[in-house]
Every structure is written in structure tokens, then in C-alpha cells.
Amino acid sequence: MFELFILILALIISLIIVIKAADVFVDSIVEIGLALGISEIILGVTASAVGTSLPEFGSAMIAILTGSPDVGVGCAIGANIWNIAGILGVSAIFAGLITTKMEEVRRDGSMAFLTTLTITVALLLMGEISFVVGIILIIMYVVYLWILIRAQKSSKDREIECCEVDEKNRDLNKKTILMAVLGLVGLAIGCRAIVYCTVELSVMASIPEVLAGILLAFGTTAPEFFTVLTSAKKGLNSLAIGTVFGSNIFNILIGLGIPSLLVTIPVEPITIYFDAPVMVFMTLLLLFLIKRGMKLTRVEGIILVASYIIYIVTRLTIFS
Amino acid sequence: MHEKIMVATMGEYMDEIMKYTLDIIQERKTEVIGIYVVETSTPFLTPKKVKEMMATELRDQGEEILESMRQEFQSSKHYMINFKKLLREGDPAEEIVKAAEEEGVDLIILGTGKDIIDKRLLGSVSEKVVHSAPCNIMLIKTI
Numbered sequence A: 001m002f003e004l005f006i007l008i009l010a011l012i013i014s015l016i017i018v019i020k021a022a023d024v025f026v027d028s029i030v031e032i033g034l035a036l037g038i039s040e041i042i043l044g045v046t047a048s049a050v051g052t053s054l055p056e057f058g059s060a061m062i063a064i065l066t067g068s069p070d071v072g073v074g075c076a077i078g079a080n081i082w083n084i085a086g087i088l089g090v091s092a093i094f095a096g097l098i099t100t101k102m103e104e105v106r107r108d109g110s111m112a113f114l115t116t117l118t119i120t121v122a123l124l125l126m127g128e129i130s131f132v133v134g135i136i137l138i139i140m141y142v143v144y145l146w147i148l149i150r151a152q153k154s155s156k157d158r159e160i161e162c163c164e165v166d167e168k169n170r171d172l173n174k175k176t177i178l179m180a181v182l183g184l185v186g187l188a189i190g191c192r193a194i195v196y197c198t199v200e201l202s203v204m205a206s207i208p209e210v211l212a213g214i215l216l217a218f219g220t221t222a223p224e225f226f227t228v229l230t231s232a233k234k235g236l237n238s239l240a241i242g243t244v245f246g247s248n249i250f251n252i253l254i255g256l257g258i259p260s261l262l263v264t265i266p267v268e269p270i271t272i273y274f275d276a277p278v279m280v281f282m283t284l285l286l287l288f289l290i291k292r293g294m295k296l297t298r299v300e301g302i303i304l305v306a307s308y309i310i311y312i313v314t315r316l317t318i319f320s
Numbered sequence B: 001m002h003e004k005i006m007v008a009t010m011g012e013y014m015d016e017i018m019k020y021t022l023d024i025i026q027e028r029k030t031e032v033i034g035i036y037v038v039e040t041s042t043p044f045l046t047p048k049k050v051k052e053m054m055a056t057e058l059r060d061q062g063e064e065i066l067e068s069m070r071q072e073f074q075s076s077k078h079y080m081i082n083f084k085k086l087l088r089e090g091d092p093a094e095e096i097v098k099a100a101e102e103e104g105v106d107l108i109i110l111g112t113g114k115d116i117i118d119k120r121l122l123g124s125v126s127e128k129v130v131h132s133a134p135c136n137i138m139l140i141k142t143i
Helices: A002-035 A040-051 A054-065 A069-095 A102-126 A131-162 A174-204 A209-220 A222-233 A237-253 A257-262 A269-291 A298-317 B014-025 B048-073 B092-103 B116-122 B125-132
Strands: A097-099 A295-297 B004-008 B030-038 B081-089 B107-111 B136-140
Touching: A002 A040, A002 A054, A002 A174, A002 A209, A002 A222, A002 B048, A040 A054, A040 A131, A040 A237, A040 B048, A054 A069, A054 A174, A054 A209, A054 A237, A054 A257, A069 A097, A069 A174, A069 A209, A069 A222, A069 A237, A069 A269, A069 A295, A069 A298, A097 A237, A102 A131, A102 A237, A102 A269, A131 A237, A131 A257, A174 A209, A209 A222, A209 A269, A209 A298, A222 A237, A222 B048, A237 B048, A269 A295, A269 A298, A295 A298, B004 B014, B004 B092, B014 B030, B014 B048, B014 B107, B014 B136, B030 B048, B030 B092, B048 B081, B081 B092, B092 B107, B092 B125, B107 B125, B125 B136
Parallel strands: B004 B030, B004 B107, B030 B081, B107 B136
Antiparallel strands: A097 A295
């Protein structure tokens, strides 16, 4: 019992360390990028896409590379299902209404669907995530980033036409580099601790590692949860829906794409035939609900949360 | 009767709020202060870059809302109104009350804004303002 308590406590502390380390790392990398003359648009787009997803990416990467691939795959797919059905559902219930724009649904929603479909089809055909699949996933992410940067550039150009732009030259200082290194170290150590605690807890609770990974996603998606809930409550709807789509695209294309370049990722049949199709279904359900009026209402939020409850109960009882 | 009125809005139900404000003012010379508060509070684990993005978006949104208020209140048909914009950051209810004290307004106008479920889930700025306002308040029933 005492060991269980220590493991849960260590898991919570590691999650907080990872989330804060990711924050410091992204912040410092943006500063370094600016000092090196990289475009503010490219840095801004990348930082907002990567920022909230680093805990899932780090945990999945470390899990896969340290011999617990099921935790990594479970974490990535579990995070995607929870992002849509749990986080967006809960946020819609609290905020009452989350609106979106056709342009964003077309670009980010379609990409999120294409991403989930690609990984599911690849899993159904091959039963694992190989180097070739990894290359395809990463190419897809690069193309998506390029589309995002182009969209951001054209909106910036419109702003420049009417306003003066404040171009700031920033110096690269040692403190920023040190903070980037510290952030990266914190991220690596924290993710290793998360994976260790998750594996140990799954052994103690006698649940499969992939299910432990799915449950771990509750913790690694905390930045998404607070971002989406707060922005929905403040009426910043584009940020709320954009964060979910952006995170889901990143979790699969980079979260599974990068580790698969280093090692072939074996995937359990239950994930191939149940979790991945559920992820595709949840993405489709969200797109169907949103497309009806370019908004998510409280009732639709309840539908999403109910879908998640049905999924997780089924997963815990029938397929565990 | 009222010489200095503060109109608080988060951008919703602006037409109703402005309509009632103009009804009260009628042809009298009045100073109207439009206030928008950027709520900067975020939970502990919200990424720093996201916090910055939220604050920037809300500031831009506030500027737009105040500008559309200015255009309405300072149009030629409302020659008797002297309009002033106020964009503040912090807790909306606290900032509205503080600004009302600093500006010495004699009436605050704001919308009730939310239905009963929203009030339970999100809290109500108008309810908080009612309890600590230094002057009269007019609540416009928007729901």
C-alpha cells in the first residue's frame, strides 16, 4: 500500500516537472530561435503546436526506447481520444458554447482526421509502426507545418499592410541556453520517471501496459486540458479547438513518427482493432458535431464525454 | 440625473446594453466610460506561451469592443456624450469596482449575461459587482 502511494505521488510530481520543464524548454528555444534570426512566424506556429504536446511526446519516446512500447503507443492514442472526447467535451459543458471557423475545421480538422486514418490503416496493414511509416508520418507533419506557416504569413501580411511592425533584435545570452538545457534535462528525467512509475503501477494493478499508457494520458494532457478549458471559458474559441487538433496531429505524426525512425514499434492487437478505430471514430464524431453549425454546444459536450465514458469503461472491463 | 456612467462589457449583448444606456442618458450631457477587463488569470499548469497568446488575443478583442462602443457613443446623433475607453487587466469584477471608485462614476451599467447553469459553472461578474459597487448599478437582463 505504501509503495502504491509513493508511486502515485512520484508520478504526479514527475508530471508537474515534465510540464514545467517543457514550458521552460519551449520558451528558451523560441528565444534562441529569435536570436539566430529564425522567423517569428515559424517559431510561433511551431511553439504553439509543440508546447502543450511535449509531455506526451517525451513520455511516448522514452517508453518506446526503454522497452515499454505499449505504454508509449497507449499514451499517444489515449491522449488523442481524451483530447477530443474528454477535454473538448468537458470544456464545451463548462463554457456552454465553443464556436469555430470553417477555414480552421477544413485545415486542422481534416488533417487530424487524415492523421488518425493514416496510422490506423498502417496498423491494420502492418501490425507495427516501421521506419517507412515513420518517414510518412514525419513528411505529413512537415507539410502540415508548411500549410500552417503559410496561413500565418498571409494573415501577418494583412496586419503589416495596416500597421507598423516592431522588429526587435534579440541577443542570445548564456542564461537562455542554460534554461533550454535545463528544460531538456528536466523533460528527459521527468519522462523517464513517468514511464517507470506507470510500468510499476500497471504491474501492481495487474493491468496491461497499453491500458496504463491510455490512463497516463490523463496526466500528460494536463497542459491541453487547462489551455482548452480556460480559452473556451474566456471565449477564445480558435485557441480551444486549435489546441486539440494541433495536439492530436503532433501526438501521432511526431509522437510516434520520431521514435519509429529509431526502432520498429510493435503494437498490441487490442490497440490495432479497438483503440485506433475508436480514435478515428472520435475524430469523425467531433467533426460531425462541429460541422452542423460550426460550434460545440453543452449538449454536444455531454455526447463527447459520454462517448469517452463508454470507451474507457469498455476498455477497463471487457478489453483489459 | 447621472453625469458619469460606466458601461462594462465583455463583448456580448452590446446592442442591448448600449440601447439602455442611451435611453437613460436621453439628451443630457453625460460622460460615458466604456470598460473592458482582460482576465489574465490561468490555472497553474497552463503553458507560458499559451498565457501570453491568451492575453494578447483578449487585449485585441477588448480594443475592438471598446472601439465599436466609441463609434456608437460618439456618433453625431449622440453629441451630448463624452466617451472614454478603459482597458484594464485582472479580475473583471474587482477591476470594474476599482475603476468605478477611481473615476467617481455614479452609475455602472452591465448585463446579467448568463443563464442559471452558466452562473453555477462559470461564476457571475455582475453578481460580484453588485455586492461591492460604490454607486448605483443598472443590470440589463440579457438572458
